[in-house]
Amino acid sequence: MSLWSRTRNAVHGEITRTAMELFLTRGFDATTIDEIAAAAGISRRSFFRYFGTKEDVVLGDLIARGEEIRQALEARPDGEEPWTALCNALHSVKDTAYDDDTMLAIFRMVHGTPSLRARSIEKHLQWQALLTPEVRRRLGADPADPFDVRADALVATVITCLDVAGEAWTRGDGAVSLEDLFDAAAAAVRPPGSRAVP
Known part of the structure; x- marks a missing residue:
């Protein structure tokens, strides 16, 4: 550098x-x-x-985090089912910039401030654009087919699970780990037949 x-x-x-x-x-x-x-x-x-x-x-590093998740997803084994690969990729990227108490205060601020909440949703849509091509590849989808919505749906659902977990973590004052809450949300909507996240 x-x-x-x-x-x-x-x-x-x-x-x-x-x-x-x-x-x-x-x-x-x-x-x-x-x-x-x-x-x-x-x-x-x-x-x-x-x-x-x-x-x-507050949220500028979310795009960099999305790029890290994309790289982690691409590094997952090819034989891994797309849903599990997405969940494992998210698990592998940790935010170490702040301690838990500071992160909780930041989450409260984001969830309680409309402009930050809107910006967070916008950043997550950018994550979706980053992650969907790799999921389409894993599904064997034709990238030119505008009607194959499987990859978009999978990525959007995983990101929503993360968002739901963040809201629950904030409401519960961090009493349950964000990772455990994400796993619980993901388990509730996991496609039939997919493997559990290790």
């Missing part, structure tokens, strides 16, 4: 940490971009060099 890239990543990380501290202390809607810029020691213009919106500070 070049010096420029390392510097950019360091500044991006510093702005994110500063903004998240303000969001979790004051609230997302109560924190302005000007306040984030001032606390981070940058101009408002510089903020927009790194983030398109205030919501992207």
Whole structure:
């Protein structure tokens, strides 16, 4: 990685940490971009060099996470049933940026803020676009067939299970692990005959 890239990543990380501290202390809607810029020691213009919106500070890494899941899915054995491969790919990608208490506070903020919730759904739709081609390949589907909805349905359902698990984890104050809640949601809708997630 070049010096420029390392510097950019360091500044991006510093702005994110500063903004998240303000969001979790004051609230997302109560924190302005000007306040984030001032606390981070940058101009408002510089903020927009790194983030398109205030919501992207909280959710911007979801696209990178989607790419990690895509790579994990492609690395699953070819003989693995698509539903199981999707679930295992999701299990293999862990968010280690924050501890559980901070993650819980972030989840509460996302689920309680309409603009963040909408942005989260938008990012998950981008995940669907990333993951569907590999599932279509595993199903032997014709990529040019607009009426074969199997892959889209499988990916959308797995992402919905993750979202449902996140909401339950937030409501329950993290008393049950997010992974266990995802497994419970996935088990409730697992296609007949598919193998259990190990």
